Amino acid sequence: MKRRTCSILASIGLAFAAAAPGARAADEVNLFAWSEYIPQSVIDGFTAQTGIKVNYETFSSGEEMMAKVLSGGTSYDVVQPPDYIAEALIHAGLLQKLDQSRIPHISNILPEFLHLPHDPTQSYTVPYMTGTVGIVVNTQVVTTPVRGYRDVFQASHAGRIVVLNDNREMVTWALYTLGIRPNDLTPANIERARPVLAEWLKLVRVFDSDSPKTSLLNGDVDLGVVWSGEAAILFQQDPKFHYVIPAEGTNRFVDVLAIPTNAGHVAAAHKFIDYVLQPEVSKQISDAFPYTNPNGAARKLLSPQQLANPASYPSTGPLDTFRAIGNASATIDELVTDLKNSR
Protein backbone atom coordinates (compact mmCIF):
# COMPACT_ATOMS: atom_id res chain seq x y z
CA MET A 1 0.00 0.00 0.00
CA LYS A 2 2.61 2.39 1.13
CA ARG A 3 4.59 2.08 -2.03
CA ARG A 4 1.75 2.10 -4.45
CA THR A 5 -0.23 4.86 -2.82
CA CYS A 6 2.93 6.88 -2.38
CA SER A 7 3.63 6.52 -6.03
CA ILE A 8 0.09 7.54 -6.93
CA LEU A 9 0.18 10.49 -4.54
CA ALA A 10 3.58 11.51 -5.84
CA SER A 11 2.30 11.41 -9.41
CA ILE A 12 -0.59 13.60 -8.44
CA GLY A 13 1.80 15.91 -6.63
CA LEU A 14 3.96 16.04 -9.69
CA ALA A 15 0.97 16.86 -11.88
CA PHE A 16 0.01 19.70 -9.56
CA ALA A 17 3.58 20.94 -9.35
CA ALA A 18 3.78 21.01 -13.12
CA ALA A 19 0.49 22.84 -13.36
CA ALA A 20 1.14 25.29 -10.53
CA PRO A 21 1.29 28.79 -11.94
CA GLY A 22 4.45 30.73 -11.32
CA ALA A 23 6.55 27.68 -10.33
CA ARG A 24 10.07 28.59 -11.31
CA ALA A 25 11.51 25.84 -13.42
CA ALA A 26 15.05 26.33 -12.15
CA ASP A 27 14.05 25.59 -8.56
CA GLU A 28 13.03 21.96 -8.79
CA VAL A 29 14.26 18.51 -9.57
CA ASN A 30 12.06 15.61 -10.76
CA LEU A 31 13.27 12.48 -9.00
CA PHE A 32 12.18 9.00 -10.10
CA ALA A 33 13.32 6.40 -7.58
CA TRP A 34 12.54 3.10 -5.86
CA SER A 35 9.85 3.19 -3.21
CA GLU A 36 11.11 2.84 0.37
CA TYR A 37 14.64 3.80 -0.59
CA ILE A 38 15.15 7.55 -0.09
CA PRO A 39 14.32 8.87 3.40
CA GLN A 40 12.13 11.95 3.58
CA SER A 41 14.83 13.59 5.76
CA VAL A 42 17.26 13.47 2.83
CA ILE A 43 14.79 15.15 0.52
CA ASP A 44 13.87 17.78 3.10
CA GLY A 45 17.54 18.37 3.90
CA PHE A 46 18.36 18.91 0.23
CA THR A 47 15.55 21.43 -0.16
CA ALA A 48 16.58 23.23 3.04
CA GLN A 49 20.19 23.52 1.89
CA THR A 50 19.67 24.42 -1.77
CA GLY A 51 16.15 25.79 -1.99
CA ILE A 52 15.46 23.29 -4.76
CA LYS A 53 12.08 21.58 -4.57
CA VAL A 54 12.09 17.81 -5.06
CA ASN A 55 9.22 16.10 -6.89
CA TYR A 56 9.58 12.48 -5.84
CA GLU A 57 7.90 9.77 -7.89
CA THR A 58 8.45 6.09 -7.09
CA PHE A 59 8.52 2.70 -8.82
CA SER A 60 8.72 -0.82 -7.42
CA SER A 61 10.72 -2.68 -10.06
CA GLY A 62 13.54 -1.85 -12.42
CA GLU A 63 11.47 -3.10 -15.34
CA GLU A 64 8.61 -0.81 -14.40
CA MET A 65 11.02 2.10 -14.10
CA MET A 66 12.42 1.46 -17.56
CA ALA A 67 8.94 1.13 -19.07
CA LYS A 68 8.04 4.58 -17.76
CA VAL A 69 11.30 6.18 -18.87
CA LEU A 70 10.93 4.66 -22.35
CA SER A 71 7.33 5.80 -22.69
CA GLY A 72 8.67 9.34 -22.36
CA GLY A 73 5.57 10.74 -20.65
CA THR A 74 7.47 12.68 -17.98
CA SER A 75 10.90 14.21 -18.17
CA TYR A 76 12.81 13.08 -15.09
CA ASP A 77 15.96 14.82 -13.88
CA VAL A 78 17.36 12.10 -11.62
CA VAL A 79 16.55 8.41 -12.03
CA GLN A 80 17.61 5.51 -9.84
CA PRO A 81 17.84 2.40 -12.00
CA PRO A 82 19.38 -0.90 -10.94
CA ASP A 83 22.70 -1.71 -12.65
CA TYR A 84 21.41 -3.77 -15.58
CA ILE A 85 18.64 -1.30 -16.41
CA ALA A 86 21.20 1.52 -16.32
CA GLU A 87 23.33 -0.45 -18.76
CA ALA A 88 20.42 -0.81 -21.19
CA LEU A 89 19.58 2.89 -20.85
CA ILE A 90 23.21 3.85 -21.55
CA HIS A 91 23.28 1.66 -24.65
CA ALA A 92 20.05 3.22 -25.86
CA GLY A 93 21.54 6.70 -25.41
CA LEU A 94 18.97 7.64 -22.78
CA LEU A 95 21.41 8.71 -20.04
CA GLN A 96 23.74 11.68 -20.27
CA LYS A 97 27.37 11.82 -19.20
CA LEU A 98 27.74 13.30 -15.73
CA ASP A 99 29.79 16.43 -15.25
CA GLN A 100 32.36 14.94 -12.85
CA SER A 101 33.49 18.39 -11.66
CA ARG A 102 30.02 18.92 -10.19
CA ILE A 103 29.99 15.67 -8.18
CA PRO A 104 33.26 15.83 -6.20
CA HIS A 105 31.88 13.65 -3.39
CA ILE A 106 32.01 10.59 -5.67
CA SER A 107 35.47 10.13 -4.13
CA ASN A 108 33.63 8.75 -1.06
CA ILE A 109 32.53 5.64 -2.99
CA LEU A 110 34.58 2.53 -2.27
CA PRO A 111 36.58 1.38 -5.31
CA GLU A 112 34.90 -2.06 -5.39
CA PHE A 113 31.64 -0.34 -6.39
CA LEU A 114 33.14 1.72 -9.21
CA HIS A 115 33.83 0.81 -12.85
CA LEU A 116 31.44 -2.14 -12.73
CA PRO A 117 30.36 -3.78 -16.00
CA HIS A 118 27.20 -1.71 -16.36
CA ASP A 119 29.21 1.54 -16.55
CA PRO A 120 32.88 0.58 -17.06
CA THR A 121 34.07 4.16 -17.51
CA GLN A 122 31.95 5.43 -14.57
CA SER A 123 30.78 8.30 -16.77
CA TYR A 124 27.00 7.94 -16.52
CA THR A 125 26.14 6.66 -13.05
CA VAL A 126 26.89 7.05 -9.36
CA PRO A 127 26.26 4.14 -6.95
CA TYR A 128 23.42 4.87 -4.49
CA MET A 129 23.02 1.70 -2.44
CA THR A 130 23.84 -1.92 -3.11
CA GLY A 131 22.67 -5.21 -1.78
CA THR A 132 22.30 -8.90 -2.35
CA VAL A 133 19.43 -11.29 -2.81
CA GLY A 134 19.42 -14.01 -0.19
CA ILE A 135 17.50 -16.31 2.07
CA VAL A 136 15.77 -15.16 5.22
CA VAL A 137 14.73 -17.78 7.77
CA ASN A 138 12.52 -17.48 10.83
CA THR A 139 14.73 -19.71 12.99
CA GLN A 140 12.07 -19.98 15.67
CA VAL A 141 9.93 -22.03 13.30
CA VAL A 142 12.44 -23.54 10.85
CA THR A 143 15.00 -25.45 12.86
CA THR A 144 16.64 -27.45 10.08
CA PRO A 145 19.70 -25.76 8.57
CA VAL A 146 18.98 -23.71 5.45
CA ARG A 147 22.08 -23.03 3.37
CA GLY A 148 20.89 -22.66 -0.19
CA TYR A 149 17.93 -22.49 -2.56
CA ARG A 150 17.53 -26.27 -2.49
CA ASP A 151 17.01 -26.19 1.29
CA VAL A 152 14.36 -23.49 0.94
CA PHE A 153 12.31 -25.18 -1.75
CA GLN A 154 11.63 -28.40 0.14
CA ALA A 155 8.23 -30.08 0.30
CA SER A 156 8.32 -29.66 4.08
CA HIS A 157 8.19 -25.87 3.57
CA ALA A 158 5.26 -25.99 1.14
CA GLY A 159 2.97 -23.00 1.62
CA ARG A 160 5.39 -21.31 4.05
CA ILE A 161 7.62 -19.53 1.51
CA VAL A 162 7.71 -15.94 0.23
CA VAL A 163 9.78 -14.97 -2.81
CA LEU A 164 10.36 -11.77 -4.74
CA ASN A 165 7.80 -11.41 -7.50
CA ASP A 166 10.63 -10.75 -9.91
CA ASN A 167 10.78 -13.10 -12.86
CA ARG A 168 14.44 -12.61 -13.66
CA GLU A 169 15.45 -13.23 -10.05
CA MET A 170 13.48 -16.48 -9.87
CA VAL A 171 15.01 -17.81 -13.07
CA THR A 172 18.47 -16.80 -11.85
CA TRP A 173 18.11 -18.81 -8.62
CA ALA A 174 17.16 -21.91 -10.60
CA LEU A 175 20.13 -21.36 -12.91
CA TYR A 176 22.52 -21.11 -9.94
CA THR A 177 21.48 -24.57 -8.75
CA LEU A 178 22.21 -25.86 -12.26
CA GLY A 179 25.64 -24.23 -12.25
CA ILE A 180 24.72 -21.68 -14.94
CA ARG A 181 25.91 -18.07 -14.61
CA PRO A 182 23.11 -15.49 -14.13
CA ASN A 183 23.85 -13.60 -17.33
CA ASP A 184 23.92 -16.68 -19.60
CA LEU A 185 20.26 -16.21 -20.39
CA THR A 186 20.12 -18.06 -23.69
CA PRO A 187 16.73 -19.55 -24.63
CA ALA A 188 18.21 -23.03 -24.04
CA ASN A 189 19.38 -22.14 -20.53
CA ILE A 190 16.06 -20.51 -19.65
CA GLU A 191 14.38 -23.72 -20.76
CA ARG A 192 16.68 -25.72 -18.47
CA ALA A 193 15.40 -23.65 -15.54
CA ARG A 194 11.81 -24.69 -16.30
CA PRO A 195 11.66 -28.08 -14.52
CA VAL A 196 13.45 -26.70 -11.45
CA LEU A 197 11.21 -23.65 -11.14
CA ALA A 198 8.10 -25.73 -11.86
CA GLU A 199 8.76 -27.70 -8.68
CA TRP A 200 9.73 -24.63 -6.65
CA LEU A 201 6.85 -22.33 -7.54
CA LYS A 202 4.31 -24.92 -6.38
CA LEU A 203 5.65 -24.49 -2.84
CA VAL A 204 5.49 -20.67 -2.74
CA ARG A 205 2.71 -18.98 -0.81
CA VAL A 206 3.46 -15.31 -1.52
CA PHE A 207 5.11 -13.56 -4.45
CA ASP A 208 5.95 -10.02 -3.28
CA SER A 209 8.72 -7.65 -4.37
CA ASP A 210 7.27 -4.59 -2.64
CA SER A 211 7.41 -5.67 0.99
CA PRO A 212 8.25 -9.36 1.43
CA LYS A 213 8.99 -8.67 5.10
CA THR A 214 5.28 -8.15 5.78
CA SER A 215 4.23 -11.78 5.34
CA LEU A 216 7.27 -12.92 7.38
CA LEU A 217 6.50 -10.49 10.21
CA ASN A 218 2.81 -11.49 10.18
CA GLY A 219 3.87 -15.12 10.57
CA ASP A 220 2.06 -16.14 7.39
CA VAL A 221 5.30 -17.57 5.99
CA ASP A 222 8.50 -18.81 7.67
CA LEU A 223 11.24 -18.35 5.11
CA GLY A 224 11.91 -16.83 1.76
CA VAL A 225 14.23 -15.35 -0.82
CA VAL A 226 14.23 -11.55 -0.52
CA TRP A 227 16.24 -8.34 -0.90
CA SER A 228 18.99 -8.04 1.74
CA GLY A 229 17.63 -4.70 2.95
CA GLU A 230 14.28 -6.30 3.79
CA ALA A 231 16.13 -9.05 5.68
CA ALA A 232 18.20 -6.43 7.51
CA ILE A 233 15.05 -4.68 8.72
CA LEU A 234 13.61 -8.03 9.85
CA PHE A 235 16.84 -8.77 11.76
CA GLN A 236 16.68 -5.35 13.44
CA GLN A 237 13.13 -6.02 14.56
CA ASP A 238 13.77 -9.57 15.72
CA PRO A 239 17.10 -11.40 15.56
CA LYS A 240 15.25 -14.70 15.02
CA PHE A 241 15.23 -13.75 11.30
CA HIS A 242 18.55 -15.02 9.93
CA TYR A 243 19.99 -13.96 6.59
CA VAL A 244 21.82 -16.55 4.51
CA ILE A 245 23.80 -16.02 1.32
CA PRO A 246 22.71 -19.00 -0.81
CA ALA A 247 25.41 -21.67 -1.12
CA GLU A 248 24.71 -22.10 -4.84
CA GLY A 249 25.50 -18.42 -5.43
CA THR A 250 23.66 -15.15 -5.69
CA ASN A 251 23.94 -11.80 -7.38
CA ARG A 252 24.74 -8.36 -6.06
CA PHE A 253 22.66 -5.44 -7.24
CA VAL A 254 23.92 -1.87 -7.43
CA ASP A 255 21.25 0.81 -7.66
CA VAL A 256 22.65 3.96 -9.18
CA LEU A 257 21.73 7.59 -9.69
CA ALA A 258 21.81 8.96 -13.22
CA ILE A 259 20.51 11.84 -15.33
CA PRO A 260 18.38 11.10 -18.40
CA THR A 261 19.28 12.73 -21.71
CA ASN A 262 16.02 14.68 -21.78
CA ALA A 263 16.36 16.05 -18.22
CA GLY A 264 15.17 19.64 -17.87
CA HIS A 265 17.07 20.57 -14.70
CA VAL A 266 20.58 19.25 -15.26
CA ALA A 267 22.32 21.57 -12.78
CA ALA A 268 19.83 20.77 -9.99
CA ALA A 269 20.19 17.08 -10.79
CA HIS A 270 23.96 17.22 -10.29
CA LYS A 271 23.44 19.07 -7.02
CA PHE A 272 21.07 16.38 -5.79
CA ILE A 273 23.46 13.55 -6.71
CA ASP A 274 26.39 15.23 -5.00
CA TYR A 275 24.25 15.96 -1.92
CA VAL A 276 23.41 12.27 -1.56
CA LEU A 277 27.11 11.37 -1.78
CA GLN A 278 27.94 13.36 1.35
CA PRO A 279 28.77 11.06 4.28
CA GLU A 280 26.22 12.52 6.74
CA VAL A 281 23.44 12.28 4.14
CA SER A 282 24.39 8.80 3.06
CA LYS A 283 24.35 7.71 6.70
CA GLN A 284 20.70 8.81 6.97
CA ILE A 285 19.91 6.47 4.09
CA SER A 286 21.60 3.56 5.88
CA ASP A 287 19.69 4.38 9.06
CA ALA A 288 16.35 4.15 7.30
CA PHE A 289 17.05 1.46 4.71
CA PRO A 290 19.87 -0.83 5.87
CA TYR A 291 21.20 -2.02 2.52
CA THR A 292 24.94 -2.22 1.84
CA ASN A 293 26.27 1.32 1.72
CA PRO A 294 28.94 1.75 -1.00
CA ASN A 295 29.97 5.09 0.52
CA GLY A 296 33.19 4.48 2.48
CA ALA A 297 33.06 7.81 4.34
CA ALA A 298 29.44 7.14 5.39
CA ARG A 299 30.29 3.65 6.64
CA LYS A 300 32.71 5.21 9.12
CA LEU A 301 29.73 7.02 10.67
CA LEU A 302 27.65 3.85 11.12
CA SER A 303 27.30 2.20 14.51
CA PRO A 304 28.98 -1.18 15.18
CA GLN A 305 25.49 -2.74 15.35
CA GLN A 306 24.65 -1.44 11.87
CA LEU A 307 27.89 -2.79 10.46
CA ALA A 308 27.37 -6.12 12.22
CA ASN A 309 23.94 -6.70 10.65
CA PRO A 310 24.64 -9.82 8.58
CA ALA A 311 22.06 -8.88 5.95
CA SER A 312 23.52 -5.41 5.39
CA TYR A 313 27.17 -6.44 5.36
CA PRO A 314 27.36 -10.17 4.59
CA SER A 315 30.72 -11.83 4.27
CA THR A 316 30.91 -12.94 0.67
CA GLY A 317 33.44 -13.23 -2.07
CA PRO A 318 33.01 -11.22 -5.25
CA LEU A 319 29.47 -11.54 -6.58
CA ASP A 320 27.97 -11.28 -10.07
CA THR A 321 25.88 -8.31 -11.07
CA PHE A 322 23.07 -8.51 -13.61
CA ARG A 323 23.78 -7.39 -17.16
CA ALA A 324 21.30 -6.01 -19.69
CA ILE A 325 19.50 -8.95 -21.31
CA GLY A 326 17.40 -7.48 -24.11
CA ASN A 327 14.79 -9.83 -25.49
CA ALA A 328 15.37 -12.53 -22.89
CA SER A 329 13.07 -10.61 -20.53
CA ALA A 330 10.07 -11.49 -22.71
CA THR A 331 11.08 -15.19 -22.76
CA ILE A 332 11.49 -15.14 -18.98
CA ASP A 333 8.11 -13.49 -18.47
CA GLU A 334 6.48 -16.15 -20.63
CA LEU A 335 8.17 -18.96 -18.69
CA VAL A 336 7.15 -17.67 -15.27
CA THR A 337 3.58 -16.86 -16.37
CA ASP A 338 3.35 -20.37 -17.78
CA LEU A 339 4.63 -21.97 -14.57
CA LYS A 340 2.40 -19.92 -12.27
CA ASN A 341 -0.52 -20.74 -14.51
CA SER A 342 0.02 -24.49 -14.29
CA ARG A 343 0.62 -24.63 -10.55
Place this chain on the structure above:
Amino acid sequence: MAPMLVWLVLFAVLPLGILGIYSFCQRDDIGRVVFAFSWESYGRVFDPRYLHILVRSLGYASLTTLLCLVLGYPAAYYIARRPERLRQRLLLLVMVPFWTSFLIRTYAWIQILKGHGLFNTVLQSLHILAAPVDWLYTPTAVMIGLVYSFLPFMMLPIFASAEKLDGDLLEAARDLGAGPVRVFSSVAIPLTRSGIAAGIILVFVPAIGMFAVTDLLGGAQVPLIGNVIQNQFLQARNWPFGAALGVVFTLLFAISYGLLQRTPKWERT
Protein backbone atom coordinates in the same frame (compact mmCIF):
# COMPACT_ATOMS: atom_id res chain seq x y z
CA MET B 1 -24.53 16.17 -29.73
CA ALA B 2 -21.20 17.66 -30.77
CA PRO B 3 -19.69 17.76 -27.25
CA MET B 4 -20.74 14.14 -26.78
CA LEU B 5 -19.02 13.24 -30.02
CA VAL B 6 -15.81 14.99 -29.00
CA TRP B 7 -15.97 13.23 -25.63
CA LEU B 8 -16.43 9.84 -27.31
CA VAL B 9 -13.58 10.39 -29.76
CA LEU B 10 -11.21 11.64 -27.07
CA PHE B 11 -11.89 9.06 -24.41
CA ALA B 12 -13.04 5.98 -26.31
CA VAL B 13 -12.19 5.97 -30.01
CA LEU B 14 -8.72 7.49 -29.83
CA PRO B 15 -7.29 5.30 -27.03
CA LEU B 16 -8.76 2.20 -28.65
CA GLY B 17 -7.24 3.26 -31.96
CA ILE B 18 -3.81 3.64 -30.38
CA LEU B 19 -4.23 0.25 -28.73
CA GLY B 20 -5.15 -1.21 -32.09
CA ILE B 21 -2.08 0.26 -33.81
CA TYR B 22 0.29 -0.87 -31.05
CA SER B 23 -1.09 -4.39 -31.19
CA PHE B 24 0.25 -4.80 -34.75
CA CYS B 25 3.70 -3.41 -33.89
CA GLN B 26 6.87 -5.07 -32.64
CA ARG B 27 9.17 -4.43 -29.67
CA ASP B 28 12.88 -3.73 -29.89
CA ASP B 29 15.56 -5.19 -27.62
CA ILE B 30 14.84 -2.96 -24.65
CA GLY B 31 11.09 -2.89 -25.10
CA ARG B 32 10.38 0.21 -27.14
CA VAL B 33 7.54 -0.07 -29.64
CA VAL B 34 8.76 -0.36 -33.23
CA PHE B 35 6.26 0.60 -35.89
CA ALA B 36 6.71 -2.40 -38.15
CA PHE B 37 3.70 -4.53 -39.00
CA SER B 38 3.43 -7.93 -37.33
CA TRP B 39 0.73 -10.46 -36.51
CA GLU B 40 2.95 -12.05 -33.90
CA SER B 41 1.17 -10.63 -30.85
CA TYR B 42 -2.18 -11.96 -32.00
CA GLY B 43 -0.62 -15.35 -32.56
CA ARG B 44 0.41 -15.39 -28.91
CA VAL B 45 -2.99 -14.26 -27.61
CA PHE B 46 -4.51 -17.51 -28.82
CA ASP B 47 -1.79 -19.61 -27.26
CA PRO B 48 -3.51 -22.17 -24.98
CA ARG B 49 -1.82 -20.86 -21.83
CA TYR B 50 -3.30 -17.38 -22.24
CA LEU B 51 -6.70 -18.79 -23.18
CA HIS B 52 -6.51 -20.86 -20.01
CA ILE B 53 -5.79 -17.72 -17.97
CA LEU B 54 -8.67 -15.94 -19.71
CA VAL B 55 -11.08 -18.77 -18.88
CA ARG B 56 -10.00 -18.72 -15.24
CA SER B 57 -10.46 -14.94 -15.13
CA LEU B 58 -13.97 -15.34 -16.57
CA GLY B 59 -14.65 -17.87 -13.81
CA TYR B 60 -13.50 -15.53 -11.04
CA ALA B 61 -15.43 -12.61 -12.54
CA SER B 62 -18.62 -14.67 -12.94
CA LEU B 63 -18.51 -15.90 -9.35
CA THR B 64 -17.83 -12.35 -8.15
CA THR B 65 -20.82 -11.08 -10.13
CA LEU B 66 -23.08 -13.83 -8.84
CA LEU B 67 -22.09 -13.27 -5.20
CA CYS B 68 -22.46 -9.49 -5.56
CA LEU B 69 -25.94 -10.01 -7.01
CA VAL B 70 -27.04 -12.43 -4.28
CA LEU B 71 -25.66 -10.22 -1.50
CA GLY B 72 -26.33 -6.86 -3.10
CA TYR B 73 -29.88 -7.24 -4.41
CA PRO B 74 -31.68 -7.80 -1.09
CA ALA B 75 -29.69 -5.04 0.58
CA ALA B 76 -30.23 -2.53 -2.22
CA TYR B 77 -33.91 -3.42 -2.48
CA TYR B 78 -34.35 -3.06 1.27
CA ILE B 79 -32.65 0.34 1.31
CA ALA B 80 -34.70 1.58 -1.65
CA ARG B 81 -38.00 0.72 0.05
CA ARG B 82 -37.22 2.62 3.30
CA PRO B 83 -38.68 6.07 4.03
CA GLU B 84 -36.82 8.98 2.48
CA ARG B 85 -34.57 10.03 5.39
CA LEU B 86 -33.52 6.56 6.46
CA ARG B 87 -32.97 5.68 2.82
CA GLN B 88 -30.51 8.54 2.34
CA ARG B 89 -28.61 7.56 5.46
CA LEU B 90 -28.36 3.91 4.53
CA LEU B 91 -27.24 4.84 1.04
CA LEU B 92 -24.55 7.03 2.54
CA LEU B 93 -23.23 3.98 4.41
CA VAL B 94 -22.83 2.15 1.10
CA MET B 95 -20.79 5.06 -0.26
CA VAL B 96 -18.59 5.66 2.79
CA PRO B 97 -15.87 3.13 1.78
CA PHE B 98 -15.25 5.13 -1.41
CA TRP B 99 -13.87 7.95 0.71
CA THR B 100 -10.78 5.83 1.39
CA SER B 101 -8.29 4.67 -1.21
CA PHE B 102 -9.07 1.27 -2.66
CA LEU B 103 -5.52 0.07 -1.94
CA ILE B 104 -5.72 1.09 1.71
CA ARG B 105 -8.96 -0.84 2.09
CA THR B 106 -7.35 -3.87 0.47
CA TYR B 107 -4.43 -3.61 2.90
CA ALA B 108 -6.95 -3.53 5.72
CA TRP B 109 -8.18 -6.91 4.49
CA ILE B 110 -4.61 -8.25 4.84
CA GLN B 111 -4.75 -7.28 8.52
CA ILE B 112 -8.16 -8.92 8.90
CA LEU B 113 -7.32 -12.16 7.08
CA LYS B 114 -3.70 -12.75 8.16
CA GLY B 115 -2.79 -15.76 10.32
CA HIS B 116 -3.13 -13.95 13.65
CA GLY B 117 -5.55 -11.40 12.25
CA LEU B 118 -8.97 -10.21 13.33
CA PHE B 119 -10.93 -12.90 11.51
CA ASN B 120 -9.11 -15.87 13.06
CA THR B 121 -8.99 -14.25 16.49
CA VAL B 122 -12.74 -13.64 16.54
CA LEU B 123 -13.63 -17.08 15.18
CA GLN B 124 -11.32 -18.72 17.71
CA SER B 125 -12.62 -16.77 20.69
CA LEU B 126 -16.15 -17.77 19.65
CA HIS B 127 -14.92 -21.38 19.54
CA ILE B 128 -15.97 -21.72 15.92
CA LEU B 129 -12.38 -22.51 14.97
CA ALA B 130 -10.00 -24.63 17.02
CA ALA B 131 -6.84 -23.46 15.22
CA PRO B 132 -6.18 -20.50 12.93
CA VAL B 133 -7.09 -21.12 9.29
CA ASP B 134 -5.00 -19.80 6.40
CA TRP B 135 -7.31 -17.28 4.76
CA LEU B 136 -4.78 -14.86 3.34
CA TYR B 137 -3.06 -15.69 0.04
CA THR B 138 -5.78 -18.15 -0.99
CA PRO B 139 -8.45 -18.04 -3.73
CA THR B 140 -10.98 -17.44 -0.93
CA ALA B 141 -9.15 -14.25 0.04
CA VAL B 142 -9.19 -13.15 -3.61
CA MET B 143 -12.95 -13.75 -3.82
CA ILE B 144 -13.54 -11.84 -0.57
CA GLY B 145 -11.50 -8.95 -1.91
CA LEU B 146 -13.27 -8.94 -5.27
CA VAL B 147 -16.79 -9.14 -3.83
CA TYR B 148 -15.95 -6.47 -1.26
CA SER B 149 -14.55 -4.13 -3.93
CA PHE B 150 -17.40 -4.47 -6.37
CA LEU B 151 -20.47 -4.87 -4.15
CA PRO B 152 -21.37 -1.15 -4.23
CA PHE B 153 -21.24 -1.19 -8.03
CA MET B 154 -23.96 -3.84 -7.97
CA MET B 155 -26.02 -2.17 -5.28
CA LEU B 156 -26.20 1.36 -6.66
CA PRO B 157 -27.92 0.63 -10.00
CA ILE B 158 -30.26 -1.86 -8.33
CA PHE B 159 -31.05 0.75 -5.71
CA ALA B 160 -31.80 3.29 -8.43
CA SER B 161 -34.25 1.01 -10.20
CA ALA B 162 -35.83 -0.32 -6.99
CA GLU B 163 -36.37 3.23 -5.76
CA LYS B 164 -38.43 4.04 -8.85
CA LEU B 165 -40.45 0.87 -8.48
CA ASP B 166 -44.13 1.82 -8.14
CA GLY B 167 -45.39 0.60 -4.76
CA ASP B 168 -48.94 0.45 -6.11
CA LEU B 169 -47.94 -2.38 -8.45
CA LEU B 170 -46.65 -4.44 -5.53
CA GLU B 171 -49.82 -3.73 -3.63
CA ALA B 172 -51.94 -4.69 -6.61
CA ALA B 173 -50.11 -8.00 -6.83
CA ARG B 174 -50.76 -8.65 -3.16
CA ASP B 175 -54.41 -7.71 -3.54
CA LEU B 176 -54.71 -10.20 -6.35
CA GLY B 177 -53.53 -12.94 -4.02
CA ALA B 178 -49.78 -13.19 -4.69
CA GLY B 179 -47.62 -14.24 -1.72
CA PRO B 180 -44.45 -12.30 -0.80
CA VAL B 181 -42.22 -14.64 -2.82
CA ARG B 182 -44.46 -14.33 -5.85
CA VAL B 183 -44.61 -10.52 -5.57
CA PHE B 184 -40.84 -10.40 -5.40
CA SER B 185 -40.08 -12.83 -8.21
CA SER B 186 -42.87 -11.92 -10.63
CA VAL B 187 -43.21 -8.18 -10.07
CA ALA B 188 -40.19 -6.68 -8.29
CA ILE B 189 -37.40 -8.53 -10.10
CA PRO B 190 -38.73 -8.02 -13.65
CA LEU B 191 -39.33 -4.32 -12.94
CA THR B 192 -35.77 -3.83 -11.63
CA ARG B 193 -34.27 -5.78 -14.51
CA SER B 194 -32.50 -2.74 -15.94
CA GLY B 195 -30.75 -2.16 -12.60
CA ILE B 196 -29.69 -5.79 -12.41
CA ALA B 197 -28.32 -5.69 -15.95
CA ALA B 198 -26.39 -2.48 -15.27
CA GLY B 199 -25.03 -3.92 -12.02
CA ILE B 200 -23.89 -7.12 -13.72
CA ILE B 201 -21.97 -5.18 -16.35
CA LEU B 202 -20.49 -2.74 -13.82
CA VAL B 203 -19.18 -5.65 -11.73
CA PHE B 204 -18.27 -8.23 -14.32
CA VAL B 205 -16.22 -6.05 -16.65
CA PRO B 206 -13.85 -4.48 -14.10
CA ALA B 207 -13.67 -7.73 -12.09
CA ILE B 208 -12.19 -9.53 -15.05
CA GLY B 209 -9.37 -7.04 -15.45
CA MET B 210 -8.59 -6.56 -11.74
CA PHE B 211 -4.97 -7.21 -10.82
CA ALA B 212 -4.31 -5.50 -7.47
CA VAL B 213 -6.53 -7.83 -5.44
CA THR B 214 -4.96 -11.00 -6.82
CA ASP B 215 -1.48 -9.59 -6.12
CA LEU B 216 -2.17 -8.39 -2.59
CA LEU B 217 -4.67 -10.89 -1.20
CA GLY B 218 -3.79 -13.82 -3.44
CA GLY B 219 -0.02 -13.48 -2.99
CA ALA B 220 0.30 -13.17 -6.80
CA GLN B 221 0.18 -16.96 -6.95
CA VAL B 222 -2.21 -17.45 -9.82
CA PRO B 223 -2.22 -15.02 -12.73
CA LEU B 224 -5.50 -13.60 -13.99
CA ILE B 225 -5.73 -11.87 -17.35
CA GLY B 226 -5.46 -8.45 -15.67
CA ASN B 227 -2.09 -9.43 -14.19
CA VAL B 228 -0.87 -10.70 -17.55
CA ILE B 229 -1.80 -7.47 -19.33
CA GLN B 230 -0.28 -5.30 -16.59
CA ASN B 231 2.90 -7.37 -16.81
CA GLN B 232 3.24 -6.73 -20.52
CA PHE B 233 3.24 -2.98 -19.96
CA LEU B 234 5.65 -2.96 -17.00
CA GLN B 235 7.66 -6.11 -16.22
CA ALA B 236 7.96 -7.70 -19.65
CA ARG B 237 7.81 -4.41 -21.58
CA ASN B 238 6.00 -6.06 -24.46
CA TRP B 239 3.46 -3.36 -25.28
CA PRO B 240 2.35 -4.86 -28.61
CA PHE B 241 1.38 -8.11 -26.89
CA GLY B 242 -0.34 -6.26 -24.05
CA ALA B 243 -2.21 -4.17 -26.62
CA ALA B 244 -3.26 -7.27 -28.55
CA LEU B 245 -4.62 -8.82 -25.35
CA GLY B 246 -6.50 -5.58 -24.71
CA VAL B 247 -7.97 -5.47 -28.20
CA VAL B 248 -9.16 -9.09 -28.11
CA PHE B 249 -10.60 -8.47 -24.69
CA THR B 250 -12.50 -5.36 -25.79
CA LEU B 251 -13.91 -7.15 -28.83
CA LEU B 252 -15.02 -10.03 -26.65
CA PHE B 253 -16.93 -7.64 -24.42
CA ALA B 254 -18.44 -5.71 -27.30
CA ILE B 255 -19.73 -8.93 -28.85
CA SER B 256 -21.16 -10.35 -25.63
CA TYR B 257 -22.72 -7.00 -24.79
CA GLY B 258 -24.31 -6.89 -28.22
CA LEU B 259 -25.72 -10.37 -27.71
CA LEU B 260 -27.08 -9.42 -24.28
CA GLN B 261 -28.82 -6.35 -25.68
CA ARG B 262 -30.82 -8.41 -28.14
CA THR B 263 -33.95 -8.90 -26.06
CA PRO B 264 -35.16 -12.47 -26.34
CA LYS B 265 -38.39 -12.89 -28.29
CA TRP B 266 -40.38 -14.27 -25.37
CA GLU B 267 -39.89 -11.06 -23.43
CA ARG B 268 -41.18 -8.78 -26.13
CA THR B 269 -44.74 -10.12 -25.98
